[in-house]
Amino acid sequence: MMQEDAIQNAHATLARSLQTMNCRCTPERRAILDAACSMDAPFSIADIAAQMASHGFKVSRATLYNTLRLLVDLRLIVCLRMQNCTRYEAVDPTRTRCRQVCTLCGRTMEVSAPAELDKLPGAKTRRFRPTAYALYVFGMCASCQRRACQDTNINKKHTRSAGTEKEKQGNI
Numbered sequence: 001m002m003q004e005d006a007i008q009n010a011h012a013t014l015a016r017s018l019q020t021m022n023c024r025c026t027p028e029r030r031a032i033l034d035a036a037c038s039m040d041a042p043f044s045i046a047d048i049a050a051q052m053a054s055h056g057f058k059v060s061r062a063t064l065y066n067t068l069r070l071l072v073d074l075r076l077i078v079c080l081r082m083q084n085c086t087r088y089e090a091v092d093p094t095r096t097r098c099r100q101v102c103t104l105c106g107r108t109m110e111v112s113a114p115a116e117l118d119k120l121p122g123a124k125t126r127r128f129r130p131t132a133y134a135l136y137v138f139g140m141c142a143s144c145q146r147r148a149c150q151d152t153n154i155n156k157k158h159t160r161s162a163g164t165e166k167e168k169q170g171n172i
C-alpha cells in the first residue's frame with residue numbers, strides 16, 4: 001500500500017494531465033488509480049477488476065484497459081510484460097522495492113532488497129529524469145520449475161518411445 005501523500009500526488013498528476021488533454025477526470029478513472037495504488041503486488045486486469053468489484057465499482061474491461069494504458073503513459077504505473085501474462089504495478093516514488101517475478105505464471109514475491117539498492121536514488125543518470133526505482137528479478141517460480149521439469153520428463157519419454165518405434169521399423 002502506498003503512502004497517502006504519494007497517492008495524492010498520483011491523483012494530482014492524473015487530474016492535471018486529463019485537463020491538458022481536455023478529458024474528464026471521471027470517478028471511474030480516479031477509482032482505477034486508487035485500486036492500483038492499493039494493490040500490494042503487481043496485478044492483472046482480472047485482479048484489479050475483482051478489487052474494484054469488491055468496493056462496489058463495476059467498470060468495463062475496455063475502460064479498465066484504456067485507463068491502465070493512460071496511467072502507464074503518465075508513468076503512474078508500470079507494465080510488466082511476461083511470456084504468458086501482463087502485470088501492472090503502481091509507481092511508488094517514496095520507496096525502492098525488490099521483487100522476484102515468475103515470467104511464466106506472473107506470480108511475484110517481495111524480497112529484501114540488497115543494500116546497494118538504497119544508493120540508487122543518488123546515482124547519476126545521463127540526460128534522464130528518474131521518477132522511481134525498483135528492482136525486478138525475473139525468473140521461474142518453484143511450481144513452474146516443477147511443471148517444466150515434469151514436461152521435460154514427459155517429452156523425453158515420448159521421444160524415447162518414438163525412437164524405439166523407428167528403430168523397430170528400421171529392423172524390419
Ligand SMILES: [Zn+2]
Pocket residue numbers: 102103104105106107140141142143144145
Ligand atoms: Zn510461476
